[in-house]
Amino acid sequence: MSTGHPRVAGFVDDHPGTTRILCPYCGCLHIHGRSPGNRVPHCGDKRNLPEYEIVLIDIPVPIEVLRINREAQRIHKILRNRRCSPCRDKSNKPDLSYKEEIEGLAAEARSLNKQILAEVSYE
Ligand SMILES: [Zn+2]
DSSP states (O other): OOOSSOEEEEEEOSSTTEEEEEOTTTSOEEEEESOOEEEOOTTOTTTTOOOEEEEEEEEEOOHHHHHHHHHHHHHHHHTTOSSOSSOBOTTSOBOOTTHHHHHHHHHHHHHHHHHHHHHHHTO
């Protein structure tokens, strides 16, 4: 049943009680408790982002997901702030110097989530 929120794949994590998801808003992996349903994005507390819906799947984090996460983390590290797009500098003003890159990674994250969920539902 669709809730109207973006659906994200909840991958198997090293810890049995948690799941990792590729965020459709920032391209980073976020860790949540391992149960399905709607969650508030960890990167959204200054932005009022819609919740996403976790669909638990039984595979480890794919290499392509790790690649997007690595790129996104690299940018957020440069911005010296773990908050995601639009990242904020120390004065809490939006730092838009990597806006396009982050939006590109977020778009990749959204399409990859769709693709992975479509694949597992046909198995
Ligand atoms: Zn995020």
